[in-house]
Amino acid sequence: MIHRRSAIGTAAAALFVGRAMAQTGDTPTVAIQKFAAAGITDILSAKITQREKTTRFRGLFKTFFDIPAIGRFVLGRFARATSADDMAKFQALFEDVVVYTWTRRFGEYDGQTLSVRDSVPDGDEGAIVNSAIVGKDGQSLAVAWRTRKRATGHQIVDVIIEGVSMAITYRNEYATVIQQNGGMSGLLAQLKKQVDELAAKLDS
Numbered sequence: 001m002i003h004r005r006s007a008i009g010t011a012a013a014a015l016f017v018g019r020a021m022a023q024t025g026d027t028p029t030v031a032i033q034k035f036a037a038a039g040i041t042d043i044l045s046a047k048i049t050q051r052e053k054t055t056r057f058r059g060l061f062k063t064f065f066d067i068p069a070i071g072r073f074v075l076g077r078f079a080r081a082t083s084a085d086d087m088a089k090f091q092a093l094f095e096d097v098v099v100y101t102w103t104r105r106f107g108e109y110d111g112q113t114l115s116v117r118d119s120v121p122d123g124d125e126g127a128i129v130n131s132a133i134v135g136k137d138g139q140s141l142a143v144a145w146r147t148r149k150r151a152t153g154h155q156i157v158d159v160i161i162e163g164v165s166m167a168i169t170y171r172n173e174y175a176t177v178i179q180q181n182g183g184m185s186g187l188l189a190q191l192k193k194q195v196d197e198l199a200a201k202l203d204s
Contacts (some may be wrong), residue, residue, distance in 0.1 A: 027073035028127040028147045029119045031154040035064055036114040050202055054103040061099060064157040066148060067091060073157070074170045078178055086184050094170075111136050114143075125149040126157075142186040 043056050061067070071091045072079045079159070082090070112133050119129040126148045132140040146158040158167040177187045 016078075026153055026155045027119070028129050028145075029111060029116055031064075031131045031147070032145050033116050034132065035060075036116075046136060049065070050103060052084055054099060054202060057103055058099045061095065066150060066157050069148070069157055070094075070167060073167055074174055076171050078175070078184065082184055086188065088182075089188055090191070093188065093195055096195040097191060097198065100195065100202055103202060104198070115140070118181075122146060127154070 039060065043053050043060075046053075046056075048056075068091065071094055072086070074094065075082060075087075075090065079087070112135050114131055115134055116131045119127045121172060122128045126146065128145060129145040131143050131145065133143055134140045142162055144160040144162065145156055147154040148157050158165055160166070174187055177190055178184060181187065181190060
């Protein structure tokens with residue numbers, strides 16, 4: 001699992017970037033194309049510090065991803081029993097985990113490109129955009145973006161790399177933590193510890 005996650009992280013780093021706003025009139029495919037193109041320019045290829053990359057990525061994440069929906073999905077059945085206060089704490093910590101994790105992955109970018117292939121409907125208001133990350137050596141990794149139509153445009157609710165759903169991966173891990181570490185308070189404590197460790201590495 002650790003090896004698999006490393007491969008997923010390397011691939012996803014080339015994509016979790018950008019600051020362009022997805023416009024309401026964009027199709028899911030166009031939104032993903034804009035997302036990736038702007039990211040390579042604004043973050044991956046930019047001569048900026050890691051701290052600035054973190055700031056820019058956070059802006060991207062809050063613009064292009066439906067964070068509240070992802071958070072509720074990740075918590076699964078435990079979301080219903082979670083207080084509003086704990087949910088707010090979880091959403092903030094979960095955002096930090098994602099931002100700090102992928103900021104560190106930016107350093108693995110080495111000129112990969114994103115090739116968007118097609119999209120298929122996913123429910124009444126959603127789509128799955130199929131794409132591939134293509135390396136300089138011609139090798140590619142399949143990446144599917146699950147999107148939902150919102151008031152501001154199409155937002156991402158999951159990224160599936162080589163068949164592995166990032167949202168489901170987080171969901172399974174967090175369910176185990178909740179069950180083995182005293183419920184929601186145990187998850188929040190572990191996430192806080194993880195965020196502190198990731199933030200320290202970012203400054204090192």
